[in-house]
Amino acid sequence: MSPTEFPAASPAAGPTPALLTVRGLRKSFGANQVLKSVDLTVARGEVLALIGPSGSGKTTVLRCLNGLEIADGGTIEIVGAQDASHAPVVIDFARAHGSRAGVPKKALGTLRDRSAMVFQHYNLFPHKTVLENVMEGPLVVQRRPRAEVEAEALALLERVGLAEKRDSYPFELSGGQQQRVGIVRALALRPTLLLFDEPTSALDPELVGDVLRLIKELAGEGWTMVIVTHELEFAREVATEVAFVDGGTIVEHGDPREMLRNPQHERTRQFLHRLLFPF
Amino acid sequence: MTDSTWQLLLDSLWPMIQGAITGTIPLALASFAIGLVLALAVALMRLSRRSWLSSIARVYISLVRGTPLLVQLFVIFYGLPSIGVVIDPWPSAIIAFSINVGGYAAEVIRAAILSVPKGQWEAAYMIGMSHRRALTRIILPQAARVSVPPLSNTFISLVKDTSLASLILVTELFREAQQVAAFSGQFMALYLEAALLYWVICLVLSSGQGVLEKRLDRYVAH
Numbered sequence: 028m029s030p031t032e033f034p035a036a037s038p039a040a041g042p043t044p045a046l047l048t049v050r051g052l053r054k055s056f057g058a059n060q061v062l063k064s065v066d067l068t069v070a071r072g073e074v075l076a077l078i079g080p081s082g083s084g085k086t087t088v089l090r091c092l093n094g095l096e097i098a099d100g101g102t103i104e105i106v107g108a109q110d111a112s113h114a115p116v117v118i119d120f121a122r123a124h125g126s127r128a129g130v131p132k133k134a135l136g137t138l139r140d141r142s143a144m145v146f147q148h149y150n151l152f153p154h155k156t157v158l159e160n161v162m163e164g165p166l167v168v169q170r171r172p173r174a175e176v177e178a179e180a181l182a183l184l185e186r187v188g189l190a191e192k193r194d195s196y197p198f199e200l201s202g203g204q205q206q207r208v209g210i211v212r213a214l215a216l217r218p219t220l221l222l223f224d225e226p227t228s229a230l231d232p233e234l235v236g237d238v239l240r241l242i243k244e245l246a247g248e249g250w251t252m253v254i255v256t257h258e259l260e261f262a263r264e265v266a267t268e269v270a271f272v273d274g275g276t277i278v279e280h281g282d283p284r285e286m287l288r289n290p291q292h293e294r295t296r297q298f299l300h301r302l303l304f305p306f
Numbered sequence: 307m308t309d310s311t312w313q314l315l316l317d318s319l320w321p322m323i324q325g326a327i328t329g330t331i332p333l334a335l336a337s338f339a340i341g342l343v344l345a346l347a348v349a350l351m352r353l354s355r356r357s358w359l360s361s362i363a364r365v366y367i368s369l370v371r372g373t374p375l376l377v378q379l380f381v382i383f384y385g386l387p388s389i390g391v392v393i394d395p396w397p398s399a400i401i402a403f404s405i406n407v408g409g410y411a412a413e414v415i416r417a418a419i420l421s422v423p424k425g426q427w428e429a430a431y432m433i434g435m436s437h438r439r440a441l442t443r444i445i446l447p448q449a450a451r452v453s454v455p456p457l458s459n460t461f462i463s464l465v466k467d468t469s470l471a472s473l474i475l476v477t478e479l480f481r482e483a484q485q486v487a488a489f490s491g492q493f494m495a496l497y498l499e500a501a502l503l504y505w506v507i508c509l510v511l512s513s514g515q516g517v518l519e520k521r522l523d524r525y526v527a528h
Contacts, residue, residue, distance in 0.1 A: 146428070151426035152426065154451070167435075168434040196524070272366075
């Protein structure tokens with residue numbers, strides 16, 4: 028792999044079948060029903076932006092896609108990207124009742140293997156160096172050969188301009204640098220699907236640009252992504268599809284330019300208006 | 307103080323140091339090592355979602371913390387023989403001290419594990435780790451840093467508590483002091499000398515704590 032190329036971006040050839048299909052996803056926390064019924068499809072190479080007011084359930088959708096939350100009902104189907112051995116996996120949450128015990132362990136493992144998440148607060152491992160953070164998953168969990176993992180990790184760090192920080196600890200980095208390491212850590216897992224949970228919300232305004240630019244580059248390289256974001260301008264520019272989430276359902280979705288300019292639903296209109304004219 | 311008192315202090319110094327080297331220190335080290343393993347197990351039980359495991363741990367901690375160490379020691383050494391279980395002084399002492407450390411350190415370790423942010427568990431799961439691996443590779447190393455100061459306290463207390471073993475005939479620092487004191491009648495001088503020796507050991511341990519904290523601090527902002 029050359030240092031300027033990310034691994035595993037799926038080749039965009041032929042028709043684009045759905046890589047991720049979510050049907051009727053439900054989730055409650057106690058009496059609070061956060062997801063009522065969420066349906067969404069993400070085709071290979073597509074970038075789906077989830078927007079919506081806080082508490083609308085958009086982050087919960089994302090967390091269900093990585094198995095960090097176990098849905099109470101519905102299905103998640105995810106298809107592998109790299110080769111034929113990655114057969115589609117369907118996880119049915121009908122019997123899960125929100126508990127890990129109700130979901131086949133192997134299916135849940137596959138879901139985690141194929142998706143990788145970038146967190147709002149980075150969640151880097153503070154006791155490990157930058158390089159160790161990136162290598163931990165591929166080396167310890169995926170048990171790939173060290174030389175290969177290290178070369179790939181260094182190439183990825185080089186690519187985001189952080190190769191010289193390889194031996195630094197997270198606390199020595201700025202928020203923007205930490206988040207770029209967070210992205211590299213996700214990429215090093217060679218996922219099929221990249222999940223971003225408000226990746227720039229915790230950043231100082233002047234550091235947001237670097238991170239958004241990197242995500243945009245990844246989108247350009249054909250990575251399939253789901254991004255929860257408040258950056259409407261960014262969603263318009265990078266996403267191939269925008270979904271407006273409110274009250275635990277997807278109120279409307281469609282082409283970003285079209286939808287953000289001319290929302291069909293009243294709730295979407297109100298939300299966009301509040302974001303564009305906060306005072 | 308007379309010359310003979312000084313001479314007595316000097317003469318008794320080596321037996322007491324010997325008592326520390328062959329009694330106090332190995333007793334404390336062995337009990338602390340076993341106690342820590344026990345404490346980790348109890349802490350994990352206490353944090354378990356299985357309520358019966360958690361209850362067992364809770365009762366254990368409550369018993370250890372709610373009864374005097376001396377009573378625990380006597381139950382094992384003097385009490386158990388009456389139901390046919392005879393244990394030698396040394397193993398009795400190690401058992402009692404380990405159980406005691408297990409109870410106190412369990413709460414320290416539990417708090418330390420809970421102090422690691424939830425996001426660390428999530429990041430560990432995200433990269434594909436199992437619960438066990440997340441615990442050993444991501445959570446416990448971070449919890450270790452947090453628990454060094456309180457566990458050092460536990461260890462220093464333990465070193466001093468080992469003097470109780472003299473009451474079940476274990477030869478250690480304080481028992482040596484007692485023997486010379488009883489023989490010479492110089493209680494004040496000898497017990498102060500013993501106190502001084504304990505103090506020196508604890509000073510060394512405190513500086514060791516400082517070194518350990520500094521080492522574990524290398525990944526934390528100063």
